[in-house]
Amino acid sequence: MCDTCGCNVTPGNRNLAYTPVNGTTAVSVLKSLLTHNNTQAEHNRRHFEQHGVLAINLMSSPGAGKTALLEATIEALGKECRISVIEGDLETENDAERIRAKGVPAFQITTGTACHLDAHMVHGALQAFPLEGFDILFIENVGNLVCPASFDLGQHCDVTLLSVTEGDDKPAKYPVIFRAADVVLLTKTDLLPYLDDFNPSRAEGHLRSLASEAPFIPLSARRGDGIDAWLDWLRGQLKTVRRGIPFARNQTTPVQVSG
Numbered sequence: 001m002c003d004t005c006g007c008n009v010t011p012g013n014r015n016l017a018y019t020p021v022n023g024t025t026a027v028s029v030l031k032s033l034l035t036h037n038n039t040q041a042e043h044n045r046r047h048f049e050q051h052g053v054l055a056i057n058l059m060s061s062p063g064a065g066k067t068a069l070l071e072a073t074i075e076a077l078g079k080e081c082r083i084s085v086i087e088g089d090l091e092t093e094n095d096a097e098r099i100r101a102k103g104v105p106a107f108q109i110t111t112g113t114a115c116h117l118d119a120h121m122v123h124g125a126l127q128a129f130p131l132e133g134f135d136i137l138f139i140e141n142v143g144n145l146v147c148p149a150s151f152d153l154g155q156h157c158d159v160t161l162l163s164v165t166e167g168d169d170k171p172a173k174y175p176v177i178f179r180a181a182d183v184v185l186l187t188k189t190d191l192l193p194y195l196d197d198f199n200p201s202r203a204e205g206h207l208r209s210l211a212s213e214a215p216f217i218p219l220s221a222r223r224g225d226g227i228d229a230w231l232d233w234l235r236g237q238l239k240t241v242r243r244g245i246p247f248a249r250n251q252t253t254p255v256q257v258s259g
Contacts, residue, residue, distance in 0.1 A: 037151055040119035044126070044154025051131040054241045055139065056234075057153055059177055060161035061170075062143030065187040065221055067095045069161065069230075070138055072221040074102045076231055081135040081238070086125050088117040088142045095140065105129070116147040119154055135238060145170070149177035156247045157182040157237055164188050164195050168203035171210060179210045183217060183233055190220040 048055045058066045067087075074083055085106040087096040090113070099106035107129040109121050122139060131137065139155060141148040149158075160181035162170055165188060171178040178184060184207055186200055204216045215233060219226030240247065 034151075037119045040123055041152035041154040044119055044123055045156070047126065048131070048137065048154060048156070049241065049244070051134070052242055053131050053134050054136045054157075054234075054238045055153070055155040056136065056237075057148075057155035057158050058138060058140045058161065059145075059148045059158060059181075060143060060163070060187075061145045061166060064143070064161040064163040064166065066140050066143070066161055067098055068221040069185065069187065069219075070099060070140065071102055072224065072227055073138075073231070073234070074099070074104050076227060077136075077234070078103070082133055083136050083138065084129070084131070084134045086117075086122060086129070086137065086139045088121070088140060090115070090142065111142060115142055115144045116151055117141050117153060118151045122153045136234070145174040145177050149180045156241060159183050159185060161185045161187050162203060164191050164198045164200075166198075168198050168200070169206055171203060171206035175210050178207055179212055181212065181214045183215045183230075184212075185230060186216065186218040188220060188222075189218045189225060190223045 045055070058069070060066055070085060077083065083104050085096070085099045085104060087093075087099065087106055087108045088111060089095060089108070090111055092110070093108040096106040096108035107125045109117060109125055111117065111121070117139065139153055141153075158180050160177055160183075162178075162184060164186065167173075171184075186203065189200075192198065192200070200218055207214070207216060215229075217226055217229045217233070219230055221227070
């Protein structure tokens with residue numbers, strides 16, 4: 001886990017991180033935090049499956065278009081599926097308010113200094129956010145291409161966004177998060193005519209060099225281009241959950257723990 005950005009201890013696992021020692025507090029071995037996280041994640045996943053809810057973890061760098069994608073998805077699937085959203089940000093309820101404006105319930109998690117969500121934070125949100133009556137739960141993770149990939153939330157699928165406003169070498173620079181993805185969405189493709197230094201084929205090539213067979217779907221949430229392929233992928237995952245078919249979990253690189 002990262003010892004410099006504050007992500008090793010989150011509001012969700014803080015009670016597990018500190019142990020009183022002779023009247024003071026000391027940080028316990030951080031490896032135990034990951035163990036506790038994975039145990040909680042499995043509990044979350046069973047909870048989702050008991051309710052027949054597909055849980056999707058959305059990951060990307062800041063500004064890649066996660067919330068815009070959710071808005072477009074809600075508009076397209078609103079009459080077909082019952083959608084709920086958990087939003088993760090360091091501060092503010094801005095994104096949650098955008099989702100609520102679409103008529104969809106959204107629970108905001110503010111992480112403070114933590115640059116990712118963890119299973120404990122998601123579990124806490126679920127206590128105040130019942131799943132009864134829903135089909136899909138989107139968990140919009142904190143914008144970050146590093147730490148979110150290493151923390152299982154109990155989701156069924158990982159979706160990684162890459163916007164054309166970023167470099168097409170992002171999959172090569174941040175292999176863990178792209179290798180973990182069950183699908184990669186190339187977003188903001190309506191801007192490609194103005195960003196001729198971004199090559200979608202090159203971006204997909206970097207993804208394939210990670211031995212990833214994940215679908216690579218170019219789309220524009222603003223114009224709707226490519227959105228049908230994304231919706232079809234979602235429908236397929238929802239059928240899998242409803243049939244009770246186990247999901248194959250992608251394995252990410254183990255989090256580094258300092259001794």
